[in-house]
Amino acid sequence: MMETILEIRQLKKTYPDGTEALKNINLSIKRGEFIVIIGPSGAGKSTFLRSINRLSEPTSGEIIFHGEDIVKANRAKLRKMRRNIGMIFQGFNLVKRLPTVRNVLHGKLGYMSTWKGALGLFNQEEVEEALSILERVGLEDQAFKRADELSGGQQQRVAIARAINQSPSIILADEPIASLDPNSSRVVMDYLQKACQEEGFTTIVNLHQVDFAKEYADRIVGIKNGEIYFDGPVKELSDDVIQSIYAKGKEAMPV
Amino acid sequence: MKQEALNISNQGEKGLSATKPSKYSEYKRRRKIMLKSQGFITAIILLLAIWSIWGTGFNLLSLFFGTYEILVFIFTDMFPPDLTVIGQLIGPALDTLYMSYVGMVISVVVSLVLGVLAADNLTPHWTIARVSRAVTAFLRSVPAVVWAIILVSGIGLGPLTGTIAIGLSGIGILGKAYAEVLESIDGAQLEGVRATGANWFQVIGQAVWPQFKAGFVSWSLYKLDMNIREAAILGLVGAGGLGYYLQGSINLFQYKEAATAILMIFALILMVEYMTAKIRERII
DSSP states (O other): OOOEEEEEEEEEEEOTTSOEEEEEEEEEEETTOEEEEEOOTTSSHHHHHHHHTTSSOOSEEEEEETTEETTTOOHHHHHHHHTTEEEEOTTOOOOTTSBHHHHHHGGGGGGSOHHHHHHTOOOHHHHHHHHHHHHHTTOGGGTTSBGGGSOHHHHHHHHHHHHHHTOOSEEEEESTTTTSOHHHHHHHHHHHHHHHHHHTOEEEEEOSOHHHHHHHOSEEEEEETTEEEEEEEGGGOOHHHHHHHHSOOTTOOOO | OHHHHHHHHHHHHHHHHHOOTTHHHHHHHHHHHHHHHHHHHHHHHHHHHHHHHHHHTOOHHHHHHHHHHHHHIIIIIIOSOOGGGHHHHHHHHHHHHHHHHHHHHHHHHHHHHHHHHHOTTTOSOHHHHHHHHHHHHHHHHSOHHHHHHHHHHHHOSSHHHHHHHHHHHHHHHHHHHHHHHHHTSOHHHHHHHHTTTOOHHHHIIIIIHHHHHHHHHHHHHHHHHHHHHHHHHHGGGTOOSHHHHHHHHHHTTOHHHHHHHHHHHHHHHHHHHHHHHHHHHHHO
16 A cells, blocks of 8 residues: 555635535545546535645645645745645646746745745756756747747646646646647646656646546546545446536536 | 616626516616716716816916917027026036936835735735835825925925935835736736745745836836926925026026026936837837
8 A cells, every 4th residue: 555645634615705615525645646636617626626735725624745734834834835736727827928947947946045036046957957847848949938938738838847846746737738729638638647657746637528537547536516426446437427426416506 | 886887787687587578678778877877977077177167267368368478488588598508507407317316216116115015916914005005195195396395394405305205206106006017917827936835025026026027117217207307396496406497597587598497308308208218128
């Protein structure tokens, strides 16, 4: 048995307007797993993923990461934990006006002094490492272009490079291919999978494409109405289960 | 007005789904409401205009007959400008320039801090944002000339007074402008950097600044443009520079010297505008 890297207990999130986005999530994740979370829009997938690095503050519960509770961490501790958690977003969230290579260098901010980081004083070693990571995601020719000059698929690969540069132990990807065409989606998912296998990252990906989920996941978690509805290996995910995950229940939240 | 429009559209949506056949009458009803409110606003604008014309005693005829007097004054008293005083004017012109530039630097530095603290998306706490906004609003509500009059009594006559007056009123304007530019930046880009474990200063430097830079440069240079005009006026209340010289020569009825000072102000404004335009092109 592999060691548990992330243990989530009784995680709840209620928004100020009373919406219960996460009702009671319990999940145990082992080192090196590639987990795909599926579920209808508004089921709480995104809130769940964003709760893990507290971009969205959970209301209650525990998230034990490397033996420490993220929910209870103070700001300084939280930043140290965040640098260990790479995050990839649906909208890429790169700094558009900066060159690609600088966006990758941002992965190192959590390891730098405040002022060096704020002024962007990266040393030769750091720049060379960033360039070599860009090469690994096939973007060595784009290193000095502004991030917003790249195509969507390329931008998402830059985001993957930024996450790799953090040398994290976990990567969270929130709908990484939702705004990409099918070809770019495949390329992005392949690079993500390759990076995770080579570096041994534990990976949690939110997807709404079930076919992609089945293809890339070791384990699938289905979330519906803020609760875990299914949790198991890909082969146990039958069509019936998929249908009932996506079936519109009475409590289904509007998007 | 906005609130009302919102309510109407909400009712409208409910009404639409409930009674399908009357879509056209719904369209007519909404259109009527819109026309009514537009008519209302137009009426208010017209009323205000009439009131103001009455209040100021605005009269086209007096402008028409006055033009003759103005031309006589310009051509007999001010023309030709006494160009021999140009030598004496160089010092005051430089003072005006210093006042504008140093005033801008003061307002930029203070406004950067106040602007970041006032912007809802960056402020460490909402109470700090409120306080910072109140400070800028206060500084903005007092015109530079009034600051100068107050400061003259404490600091005395001279360019230092003008510089501080310009700096203070500039904080009011730039602090608000910066805060608004900062509030309009893309939060997703900040989130991307924050998720790497970056702290507040690092997020400001690496994710906020690249988005803020263009607006920052263009607002700051605009303020420099405005400062040259303000600095010329400030001299009239004793805050040094060309305005001070202008007032002196008018008081002594030396209109030909005053004309030269006015031409000098004109040249200075054009020069600074040309330069700021060039700098803006370079940076943005």
